[in-house]
Structure formats: structure tokens, C-alpha cells
Amino acid sequence: MKGRSLAEVLTGAMILCLAAGFLVYAVLHGGRAPQSSGIALTAEFDRVDGLNTGADVKIGGVKIGSVSDLRIDPRSFQAVVTLRVRADLGLPTDSSAEVSSEGLLGGKYISIVPGGAERLLRDGGRITETQGSVSLESLLGRFIFSVTQMNTGAAPAADPAAAPPAATPPAAPR
Numbered sequence: 001m002k003g004r005s006l007a008e009v010l011t012g013a014m015i016l017c018l019a020a021g022f023l024v025y026a027v028l029h030g031g032r033a034p035q036s037s038g039i040a041l042t043a044e045f046d047r048v049d050g051l052n053t054g055a056d057v058k059i060g061g062v063k064i065g066s067v068s069d070l071r072i073d074p075r076s077f078q079a080v081v082t083l084r085v086r087a088d089l090g091l092p093t094d095s096s097a098e099v100s101s102e103g104l105l106g107g108k109y110i111s112i113v114p115g116g117a118e119r120l121l122r123d124g125g126r127i128t129e130t131q132g133s134v135s136l137e138s139l140l141g142r143f144i145f146s147v148t149q150m151n152t153g154a155a156p157a158a159d160p161a162a163a164p165p166a167a168t169p170p171a172a173p174r
Contacts, residue, residue: 037084037086037087038065038084038085038086038087039084039085039086039087039121039122039123039124039125040068040082040083040084040123040124041082041083041084041085041091041121041124041125041126041127042080042081042082042083042124042125042126042127043080043081043083043097043110043126043127043128043130044073044076044078044079044080044081044130045078045079045081045097045099045130045131045132045133046078046079046132047079047099047132047133047135048070048079048081048099048108048132048133049099049108049133049135050099050101050107050108050133051067051070051081051099051108051109051110051133052067052070052107052108053067053068053069053070054066054067055067055107055108055109055110056109056110057083057084057085057109057110057112058100058109058110058111058112059089059111059112059113059114064085064086064089064112065083065084065085065086066083066084067081067082067083067110068082068083068084069081069082070082079132081097081110083097083110083127085112087123090120091112091114091120091121092114092115092116092117092118092119092120092121093115093117093119093120093121093125094115094116094117094129095112095113095114095115095121095127095129096112096113096115096127096129096130096131097110097111097112097113097127097129097130097131098110098111098113098130098131098132099111099131099132099133100133101133101134104136108133112127115129
């Protein structure tokens with residue numbers, strides 16, 4: 001086996017350093033790291049299927065923060081989500097939050113709909129109006145159940161006078 005030239009070794013080292021630089025940039029600027037600035041808000045949901053720490057918090061499709069913690073309240077068995085959002089927005093106290101989907105196969109995020117109250121949520125505040133995630137499997141099951149019920153439902157009684165004449169059976173082959 002021949003020895004490697006200095007140029008080959010330096011080229012390989014530069015490529016590895018460049019790849020490491022891209023990896024560091026992606027981790028720091030990927031948008032999935034929890035935010036450390038802003039105000040912390042909590043919200044309780046009945047379901048948060050598919051929502052993870054680091055998920056986006058959006059208003060009108062624009063990212064304003066991220067999910068910093070998920071836990072279960074041992075008394076109510078609700079999912080408690082801690083959000084960290086920009087402090088400069090001034091969210092009204094009657095704002096609502098819902099778990100939304102980025103698409104049919106996409107991830108989940110929290111969508112906030114600002115209310116109209118004059119008082120604003122402060123650090124440590126709580127969003128009380130919430131809507132949990134919708135399970136695709138549950139929706140599909142309901143659809144199949146409703147179609148099955150429609151097909152097996154009793155047909156309305158027909159008026160014998162309005163019934164079409166009975167078809168005659170085909171003649172037997174000779």
C-alpha cells in the first residue's frame with residue numbers, strides 16, 4: 001500500500017472540519033432548540049399526540065416561540081405544556097391555544113389565537129382556552145363507523161303500488 005500524500009490528508013481534514021461546521025450550525029440554528037428568552041406560559045390539554053419539546057409555537061403561521069416542557073398533572077391527568085414565547089408580543093389573557101398539525105404526515109405545533117382582552121399574560125401566566133390534538137386514526141374510525149351505519153340502516157318502507165314490476169327470470173337454455 002502506498003503512503004498518502006500530504007495534500008490528500010489535508011483535503012480530508014478540511015472536508016471533516018467543514019462537515020463538523022455544518023453540523024454545529026444546524027444544531028444551533030435548526031429552530032428545534034428550546035428558547036431561553038421570552039415569557040413562560042402554561043396550558044393544559046386533553047391530548048398532545050405527536051407534540052414534542054422544542055416544537056414551534058405560532059401565531060398566524062409565524063413562529064413566536066417553542067415548547068419548553070411537557071408533563072402530566074397528577075390530579076387532573078391533563079397534559080401540561082410549558083411554552084416560551086416572545087415577550088414583546090403582549091398576548092391578551094383570553095388568548096387560546098390548540099395543538100395543530102403541519103400537514104398530514106408533518107409534526108405538531110402549538111397555534112395561538114390572540115384574544116381581545118385588555119389585560120396581558122405575564123411570565124408564568126396560563127392559557128385557559130385550549131384544544132387538544134385530533135387523532136387521525138380516531139377521525140378515520142368515526143368516518144368508517146358512520147358510513148357503515150348509513151349502509152346498514154333500514155331502508156324506508158316502499159309503497160307496493162309504486163313498486164316496479166318484478167323482473168321475469170331468464171329462460172333456461174335449450
